[in-house]
Amino acid sequence: MSETRFESRTVIVTGAGSGIGRATAVRLAAEGARVVAVDLVRDRLRQVEAELGDRVVAVDGDLVDQLTIDRVIAAAEGQVDGLANIAGIMDGFEPTAEIHDDTWDRVLSVNLTAMMRLTRAVLPIMLARGKGAIVNVGSEAGLRGSAAGTPYTVSKHAVNGFTTSTAFFYTPKGVRCNAVAPGPVATNIEAPFRSEWAQQRLGPIMQVALPPVAQPEALAAAITWLLSDDASDVSGAVLPVDGGWAAI
Numbered sequence: 001m002s003e004t005r006f007e008s009r010t011v012i013v014t015g016a017g018s019g020i021g022r023a024t025a026v027r028l029a030a031e032g033a034r035v036v037a038v039d040l041v042r043d044r045l046r047q048v049e050a051e052l053g054d055r056v057v058a059v060d061g062d063l064v065d066q067l068t069i070d071r072v073i074a075a076a077e078g079q080v081d082g083l084a085n086i087a088g089i090m091d092g093f094e095p096t097a098e099i100h101d102d103t104w105d106r107v108l109s110v111n112l113t114a115m116m117r118l119t120r121a122v123l124p125i126m127l128a129r130g131k132g133a134i135v136n137v138g139s140e141a142g143l144r145g146s147a148a149g150t151p152y153t154v155s156k157h158a159v160n161g162f163t164t165s166t167a168f169f170y171t172p173k174g175v176r177c178n179a180v181a182p183g184p185v186a187t188n189i190e191a192p193f194r195s196e197w198a199q200q201r202l203g204p205i206m207q208v209a210l211p212p213v214a215q216p217e218a219l220a221a222a223i224t225w226l227l228s229d230d231a232s233d234v235s236g237a238v239l240p241v242d243g244g245w246a247a248i
């Protein structure tokens, strides 16, 4: 950890009210960044503001809503050095035959469409300066079919494609784009088993394969590294940060 690695830099962090997003906002601020912290839940952001003081600008709202994206861009005041797309939600472990349209729509909207819209809005600012770093939070469910239900698995596989395509188009223009794929992390994310078949099918696999639960700070360290100049030659990577789960 360096107190100056992000000095004079502005980094947008979504999902900053809880879990991995909160840990990332705290670490970036500790390393000198001005953090634009975005979350759906206002009370959570108040706690982050209380902890980080004038190093944070809080924006509450639903990132699926274009109005929230516009307010985030306004809060950045024309400078965005880094973007951490962390906000996300789980499904109810539904296999394909049991998917409800509202779960499908919401999971894809939050985990993928909101990420695309905010990234699309931030890119012109980064491209104008010829420099920027984007980190998307995927999941172990983006690397295999046995870590969640179908909607979440689809959304996180799509995050990987969004990451590599964005890296392909913009790395030559100075903007890097990478993803991390976490295993289990101790956060407030809700993941209720709503399918008996999923419980039967996934339960035994998870008992054998699941690594120990990580703390959000371990993810924050990897995300912060990818946002920093220490990762200046890394772009288009999907980095498992999962206690070795991807190696099984």
Ligand SMILES: NC(=O)c1ccc[n+]([C@@H]2O[C@H](COP(=O)([O-])OP(=O)(O)OC[C@H]3O[C@@H](n4cnc5c(N)ncnc54)[C@H](O)[C@@H]3O)[C@@H](O)[C@H]2O)c1
Pocket: 014, 015, 016, 017, 018, 019, 020, 021, 038, 039, 040, 041, 044, 061, 062, 063, 064, 086, 087, 088, 089, 090, 110, 114, 137, 138, 139, 140, 181, 182, 183, 184, 185, 186, 187, 188, 189, 190
């Ligand atoms: N916790 C895990 O085990 C785990 C594993 C793999 C991947 N992930 C991913 O990590 C990311 C962060 O999750 P977490 O575990 O820290 O969960 P969390 O629930 O603790 O934090 C996520 C935050 O995102 C916010 N959020 C959700 N939807 C939003 C929206 N539409 N607009 C604005 N904010 C919104 C929530 O209010 C919450 O504060 C997610 O993308 C998740 O899929 C988590």
